Amino acid sequence: MSAKRVCKKCVLAENPPVILLNDEGVCNICLEQEKSAPRGQDRLLETELVKVLDKYRGKGEYDCLVMCSGGKDSTAALYFMKNRYKVNPLALTFDNGFEDKKAVMNVRRATNKLGVDLYYYKSWYMKDMFAEMVKKGTNFPACSICSLWYMQVVYRTAAQYKIPLIVGGWTKGQVSTDEEHAEMGYLCKDLPDFIEEMRKKYDKYKDFPRHMEDVKKKYRNSRKAVLVSPHWFLPVTAEEYTAIIKKELGWEEQDFSYPAGSTNCLFNYLGSYLCKKDMGFTHFHIECSKLIRSGQMTREEALELLRINPFEEPGASLVREVLDRLGLEKEDICGGEEC
Amino acid sequence: MNSKKICGKCVLPESPPDIFLNEEGVCNLCVEHERARERMRSEKILETDFIKILDKYKSKGEYDCLVMCSGGKDSTAALYFMKERYKKNPLAFTFNHGFETEEALDNIHRASDKLGVDFLYFKSDYMKEMFSAVVKEDASAVICHLCSIWYMRLTLGIARKFNIPIIVAGWTKGQSTKKALACEIGKTEFSSMADSTRDFLKKYTKENPKYRDFPLSMDEVLAKAGRGFKYIIVSPHWFLPYDAAEYTSIIEKEVGWKMPELSYPAESTNCELNFLSVYLSMKKHGYTHYHVEMSKLIREGLMTREDALEKLKINFSEEVLDEVAKKLNCKIEDVDLDV
Numbered sequence: 001m002s003a004k005r006v007c008k009k010c011v012l013a014e015n016p017p018v019i020l021l022n023d024e025g026v027c028n029i030c031l032e033q034e035k036s037a038p039r040g041q042d043r044l045l046e047t048e049l050v051k052v053l054d055k056y057r058g059k060g061e062y063d064c065l066v067m068c069s070g071g072k073d074s075t076a077a078l079y080f081m082k083n084r085y086k087v088n089p090l091a092l093t094f095d096n097g098f099e100d101k102k103a104v105m106n107v108r109r110a111t112n113k114l115g116v117d118l119y120y121y122k123s124w125y126m127k128d129m130f131a132e133m134v135k136k137g138t139n140f141p142a143c144s145i146c147s148l149w150y151m152q153v154v155y156r157t158a159a160q161y162k163i164p165l166i167v168g169g170w171t172k173g174q175v176s177t178d179e180e181h182a183e184m185g186y187l188c189k190d191l192p193d194f195i196e197e198m199r200k201k202y203d204k205y206k207d208f209p210r211h212m213e214d215v216k217k218k219y220r221n222s223r224k225a226v227l228v229s230p231h232w233f234l235p236v237t238a239e240e241y242t243a244i245i246k247k248e249l250g251w252e253e254q255d256f257s258y259p260a261g262s263t264n265c266l267f268n269y270l271g272s273y274l275c276k277k278d279m280g281f282t283h284f285h286i287e288c289s290k291l292i293r294s295g296q297m298t299r300e301e302a303l304e305l306l307r308i309n310p311f312e313e314p315g316a317s318l319v320r321e322v323l324d325r326l327g328l329e330k331e332d333i334c335g336g337e338e339c
Numbered sequence: 340m341n342s343k344k345i346c347g348k349c350v351l352p353e354s355p356p357d358i359f360l361n362e363e364g365v366c367n368l369c370v371e372h373e374r375a376r377e378r379m380r381s382e383k384i385l386e387t388d389f390i391k392i393l394d395k396y397k398s399k400g401e402y403d404c405l406v407m408c409s410g411g412k413d414s415t416a417a418l419y420f421m422k423e424r425y426k427k428n429p430l431a432f433t434f435n436h437g438f439e440t441e442e443a444l445d446n447i448h449r450a451s452d453k454l455g456v457d458f459l460y461f462k463s464d465y466m467k468e469m470f471s472a473v474v475k476e477d478a479s480a481v482i483c484h485l486c487s488i489w490y491m492r493l494t495l496g497i498a499r500k501f502n503i504p505i506i507v508a509g510w511t512k513g514q515s516t517k518k519a520l521a522c523e524i525g526k527t528e529f530s531s532m533a534d535s536t537r538d539f540l541k542k543y544t545k546e547n548p549k550y551r552d553f554p555l556s557m558d559e560v561l562a563k564a565g566r567g568f569k570y571i572i573v574s575p576h577w578f579l580p581y582d583a584a585e586y587t588s589i590i591e592k593e594v595g596w597k598m599p600e601l602s603y604p605a606e607s608t609n610c611e612l613n614f615l616s617v618y619l620s621m622k623k624h625g626y627t628h629y630h631v632e633m634s635k636l637i638r639e640g641l642m643t644r645e646d647a648l649e650k651l652k653i654n655f656s657e658e659v660l661d662e663v664a665k666k667l668n669c670k671i672e673d674v675d676l677d678v
Contacts, residue, residue, distance in 0.1 A: 097452075111462060112437070120460040122451060160500040 004280035010289030011302045013280025018186035029183065033293045049233040052226065053085050056165045062117070063087040064165040065158050065225075067094075068110070069264050070103030073231065074169030075110050075251050076241035080230045081167055082114045083248075089167065092157055094150045095122035096265065098130075098322065100254045103264035110249040121153060129198055129205070130267055131326045137334030139278035140191045142271025143263075148209045155219035163225070170229040171238065171287075172296070183286050187279060256314050259284050259305040270322050273310050274334070282306075343625045349634030350647045352625045357530045368528060372638045389578035393425060393505065396571055400502035402457070403427040407434075407494055407508045408450075410443030411609045413576065414509030415450050415596050416586035420575045421507055422454045423593070429507065432497055434490050435462040436470075436612070438663070442599050443609030450594040461493065469550060470612065471667040472543060479623040480539035481532045482616035488557055495564035503570075510574040511583070513636035528631045532624055582641065601659070604629050604650040614655045615663045618676070621653075 004013040007027035014021045020028045057063050066081055068074045068091045081089045093099070093107050104120070111118040126149055133142060158166055198205045209215045219225070236244075245251040253261060258269045262284070275282045288302035310319045323330060343352035346366035353360045359367050398404070406421055408414045408431040421429045431451050433439070444460075451458040466489055473480050498506055537555055544550045554560045564570065581589075587606075590596040602608055603617050607629070620627040630651060636642035657674045664671050 108462070115464050117465070118460070118462040120458075120462075122458040122460075124455050124457060127455075 006280070007289075009299065010292045011281065011285045011299065011306060012183060012289050013285075015183075015186060015279060015281075018182050029289070030293060044233045046233045046235075049228065049230060050085070052165070052228055053087055056226075057087055059164065060162045062090040062161055062163050064089050064167050065154065065161070065163045066091050066116075066167045067154055067169070068107050069093060069099070069169075070106035070110075071169065071254075071257075071262065071264050072238065072242045072245065072251065073171055075106055075245050075249060076236075077167055077169040077230050078110055078114065078116065079241075079245055079249060080234065082116055085230075089116055090157075090161060090163065091116050091118045092154060093118065093120045094153045095120065096126045096130075096146060096150070096267070097122065097124050097325065098265050098267040100257070100264040100266060102252060102254050106249075106251050110245070110251065113249050119157060121157070123153070125149060125204070127326065128202060130271075131328055132198065132201075133194075133274070134270060134323070134326060134328055135332050135335055136194075137274050137278070138190065138194055139275055140188045140194070141275045141283045142267055143265075143283060144188045144191055145195065146265075146267075148212065148215055151212065152209060152215045152218065155215060155225060158225045159219045166225050166227045168227060168229050169231065171231050172291075172294070181286065184283060187275070187281070187283060187286070256318055258308060259288070261305075266318060266322055269308070269315060270310065270319050270333075273308050273315075273319075276308060346634070348644065349637045350626075350630050350644065350651060351528060351634050352630075354531065354625055357528060368634065369638060384578055386578045386580075389573065389575060390425070392571060392573055393427065396504040396569075398502065398504055401428070402430040402501055402503050404429045404505035404507050405494065405498045405501070405503045406431050407490070407506065408432060408447050408458075409439070409509070409609050410446035410450075411509065411599075411607065412583065412587045412590065412596065413511055415446055415590050415594065416581075417507050417509040417575050418450055418456065419454065419586075419590055419594060420579065422456055425575075429456055430497075430501065430503065431456055431458045432494060433458070433460045434493050435460065436466045436486060436489075437462070437464050438610050438612035438666070440599060440609050440611060442597060446596050446609075450590070450596065453594040459497065461497075465489075467667065468547070469543065469553075471669055472547075473539065473619070474615070474664065474667060474669045474671065476539075478539045479532075479535035481536050481620055481624075481628070482612060483620075483628060484532065484536045484557075485540070486612070486616075488554055488560055491557060492554060492560045492564075495560065495568075495570065498570055499564070499568050506570060506572045508572060508574045509576065511576050511632065511636070512639060512641060513632040513634075514574075528634075529628070532620070532628070535623070601655060603653070603655055604633070605654060606650070611659075611663050611666075614659050615667075615671075617653075618660055618671075618674075622675075627651075 004015070005021055005025065006013050007021060007030060008025040009030040010027060012019050012027050012029065022031065053063070064081060064087055066074070066078045066089045068078050070093065078089060078091055081087050091107060091111050093104065095104065107118065107120070126146055129145065130142065154166060192210060195208055195210055199208055209218070254264055257263055258272055272282045272284065284306060288297060288306060291297035292299050292302055309315050323332070343354065344360055344364065345352050346360055346369060347364040348369040349366060351358050351366055351368065353366070361370065404421055404427055406414065406418045406429045408418050410433065418429060418431050421427045431447060433447055447458065450456070466486060469485060470482055472478070473482055473485070494506060540553065540555045544553045544555070554563070598606060599609055603614055617627050617629070633642060633647040633651065637644050637647055653676050657676060660671055660674055
């Protein structure tokens, strides 16, 4: 693991020239945030969401497309759309072949209970790329490249069904796909080279999007889809809505998730490990740091959530299973060099 | 239940004005078939014909063919053959109207994992009210026919959205032939069923705005889909020399396929609603589409009459029917399973 210094206030690791620690061990992003504080009320009002929903309601077969992975955030988003805002959603689940089975069951139970249509799409398209990432030991988050693929699936599906509004379960701390952050950009600095290489090496990746703008351009012509998350507007905490979906939709927590209680992608664990090994942090560290700065999470909680060790159980068996699905051996990781 | 005379060669009961038995107790369809036998022998369908079709309908999109996959043995084997024997890149498509069994879905998930085939699953309760109406109104319409009309419309919609020209079904040699498609509504042995289904649809779609755009027949679906879109619907089973027992053992071994515990006819469907459809069809028409299918197989020498009679015995209980009826919010009065 890298022996990079970590900010004493948040969980980001020192990475010049983007993330720098001062003499007290506090990073520039935390300092900047303090300087601009108090930022006052940055909570968006629910009326704003209602206005958006009303604009698109009843225009087509479905009012909105809800990206639903079966995790707590997106399952709650689906629940709120149907039961709180009374819109007619189409739930979309994309499975890159590594989606947690329990999460898929969550979506199926939720859509059954809510009487919502479900469009589940499993594709092995990303598999070769994942295998390449493991072999090379890439230092950017797997999600950054996979999200280019799945947002393409999302925009395509929205276009296919002529749905103008896309709903995700993004929390307030999450970097939405529309946002650009210096620390996120830095984390993905080597991504363009990797994509370029894959485009050349594999015929099926020859048109792989270089960045999110490519994805949007491809489908924007047919539909100007708007992205929104109810969690940006709702005054309901994660604990509260988790309790709601457990009771109302029979939602069950995944057996294993990284960070705990979050994603449902089994590849993510190994991907995050590779990223953290080189950079000292991942996009999950960025997300948690935001939550720490806004007082929604303590640094200790974040550090606990973000612990990663593929050499101990249960991480070790998960890594074994992921390698097995990719047709790789443990020795293939980072091209065989000591990890 | 009725005690109609049954053809001594196939398993169809005498059902004027469509099916008549002669003095020897043989039905008009068998007599007709006997007459056409010589001609049909010379028209034997070869696998080369199938390969020619696959070559002719080249895909411009990501997928070569769309495989309608219910998770039963016939469609799972069709998926297997498309990928492994013909080396195509298929998209497996499953429609669940809410009555697909869990074991069937597990079968498809396993098959798509093992074969590395992409999988699209669409679940919708849209048809539920219509199914319920058939029971409540004591209509003679055949539930399976209503469903197959909708399933085919969805399939062709997906094919168009993904630009896939070849639609592959798992139909057996008894279910359809090269020239006629789908459930062959309009054929002699289906006349009364088809008429009842159409009559029901005409009235019901007019009275229920939700189903305003519901197609009135399979022909309508096939014709509408053909506007500006060239497609073909085929089944590898029409061309392949394997019988059901042979391909069942292949998929058990290669993709971990498992036989459903309860199925009517034995070893066949994966739909809970099918039990109800079969019961109502027996009650209203004296036979089902499975009797038609198996009679064809008998005439072709692909199944013995004894085997067919055994498979067609009602093997489900009143409780099974009650369970399904409950899901449709209705009750079936005076159940008589004694056929």
